Amino acid sequence: MPDAVVIGAGPNGLVAANVLTDAGWSVEVLEAQDQPGGAVRSDHAVDPDFVTDVFSSFYPLGAASPVLRALDLEHEGLRWSHAPQVLAHPLPDGRCALLSRDVRDTRLNLDRFATGDGAAWQEWHALWERIGPDVLDCLFTPFPPVRAGLRTLARLKPAPALEFARMMTLPARRLGEEQFAGEGGRLLLAGNALHADLAPETTGSGVFGWLLCMLGQSVGFPVPAGGAGMLTAALAGRLARRGGVIRCGEPVTGVVVRSGRAVAVRTATGEEVPARRAVLAAVPAPLLYRRMLRPEDLPASVLRRLRHFQWDFSTFKVDWALDGPVPWTAPLARGAGTLHLADGVDDLTRFAAQLATRRIPDRPFALFGQMTTADPTRSPVGTEAAWAYTHVPQAVGGDAGGEGLTGAWDRSEQDTMADRLEAQVERYAPGFRALVRRRRILAPPTLEQRDASLRGGAINAGTAAVHQQVFFRPIPGSGRPETPVRGLFLASASAHPGGAVHGGPGANAARAALHLPPVNALFTRLQKSLAGG
Structure with missing residues (x-):
């Protein structure tokens, strides 16, 4: 009987398992897919000569994460690779906002949009250097982050x-307008906010964009050399060396609760896998509470509050094997690993408004990754492994593009949307389509099929908006990994600190489990209580 059973071998599940084994616990990880990694995997399916990241690719929070740093994954073979430039936002007129790891280059670029904006960026960077480490500690500490918060103040x-x-509290649009006179800094801020599901007018979107901008400035947007799967291989290899067990192809259908305590999990084959001390669920909160637990296992108030849980937008992604570098009309875009494609902040607002009204955008805001530029091992010399993704509504109410897309995402709709995304790229890089050797389409149902945690293609395990963050995540009054079931901990991005690949929720859940008294101690307390001791 293992001390702990972890449901899900994505990055949070693997981090949780590693933290527990470091503390001397025996751990068994059950994963539904036939390989570990969750949304951190790579393959050769687009083209045998290309390494393609299936889901996520760039990991600024991973590089900055004290959780991953403590695991010393470099000793397991992980190596970070960087593009010459962090991020570019080209415009149709050839101008380009640029984020570089060299703050002087970023300043010079922003001054080309408006004199003085470089100094404004430097002001932000100075603030980050003063409080950044404490902000990260706040982010990666279970709520409430008292010590880190006091240090920040x-x-x-x-x-x-x-x-x-x-x-x-400020929306990205307002914060950008207050800080920058020109368009460059505003684009970097608002574009980064939309890495989640935060529109330029959303409360709190400004600080989210600021955080990603500052991380890009300080640690870049690195990728694992050799593919995203190398991060998973490092986590899984470390766990195996410490005696942890990963069982793939073992979907968990239920958590077994007896006398109010999680004592085992049940697999799709009917097997009960017991857990001596804890069960850690690295799955979205709705999946855990509604599908893996019985209603009688939970207070009615939890299920009532869960009715208001909000998923983030669905994701539509296309991977490409390209015969050459992307022919961006803005030269500065050619050396960036990550690109944002939109005509301006107003265009980002237009895109977000279409999503808010449940329409598939006609001119999708695209996050574009140049993977060979970031890591030359990804494809043969002279070629480029690339991808782009955009957001679409979870429930489609119409098609702003006028092509009748319904959100059924059959083959015809997938091809139409992929063509629309390629047309958006072509606007900034004429001749792009002629370079496409092969492409792979990952529509929302495909993403969920490959990873059940990506419900409807949602990659953040719930909206990043302020009403579902910190002590509102996943429901009001939570904010910590403990659940109403003793010995059961939420270890997914549905828990604080939320989405992105950094291991925070998994580490928080593991630490909470380590502070849980063992079963025999609970019985001793119960006996003393009954005896009046």
Whole structure:
């Protein structure tokens, strides 16, 4: 009987398992898919000569994560690789906002949009250097992050602390307009906010965009050399060396609860896998509470609050094997690993409004990855492994593009949407389509089929909006990995600190489990209580 059973071998599940084995626990990880990794996997399916990341690719929070750093994954073969430039946002007129790991290059670029914007960026960077480490500690500490929060406040005088608190509430549009006179800085900020599902007008979207901008400035947007799967291989290899067991092809259908405590999990074959001390579920909260637990296992208030749980938007992704570099009309875009494709902040707002009204966008905002530019091992010399994704509504109410897309995502609809995404790329890189050797389409149902945690193609395990963050995540009054079932912990991105690949939710769940008294200690307490001791 293992001390702990972990449901899901994605990055959070593997991090949780590693933390527990480091503490001396025996751990068994059950994964529904035929290989570990969750949304951190790579393959050669697009073209045998190309390494393609199936889901996620760039990991700024992973590179900055104290959780991953503590696991010393470099000793397991993980190596980070960087593109010459972090991020570019080209415009149709050939201008290009650029984020570089060299703050001087970023400043010079923003000054081309408006004199003084480089100094404004430097002001933000100075703030990050002063409080960034404490902000990250707040992010990766279970709520409430008392010590890290106090350190952050201590580094700021009262007036700057109030200014920062206000900054945390601002929409990206307003924050960009207050900080920058020109379009460049505003584009970097708003585009990064839309890495999640935060429109330029959403409360709190500004600080999310600021965080990603500052991470890009300090650690870049790195990728694992050799493919995203190398990060998974490092986590899985480390776990195996410490005695942990991963069983793939073992979908978990239920958590077994007896006397209010999680004691085992049940697999699709009917097998009960017991857990001596804890069960950690690295799956979205709705999947855990509604499908893996019985209603009688939970307080009625939890299920009632879960009715208001909001998924993030669905994702539509296309992978390409290209015969040559992307012919961007903006030269600065050619050396960036990540690109944002939209005509301006107003265009981002237009895109977000179409999503909010449940229409498939006609001119999709695209996040574009140049993987060979970021890591030359991804494809043969002179070629480019690339991808782009955009968001679409979870429930489609119409097609702003006028082509009758319904969200059924059959083969015809997939091809139509992929063509629409390629047309958007072609606007900024004429001749792009002529370079396409092969492509692979990953529509929302395909993403969910390959990873059940990506419900409807949602990659964030729930919206990143402020009403579902911190102590509102996944439901009001939570914010920690503990669940109403003793010995059961939520270890997925549905728990604080949320989405992206950084291991925070998994580590938080493991630490909470380590502080749980063992079963025999609970019985001893119960006996003393019954005896009046």
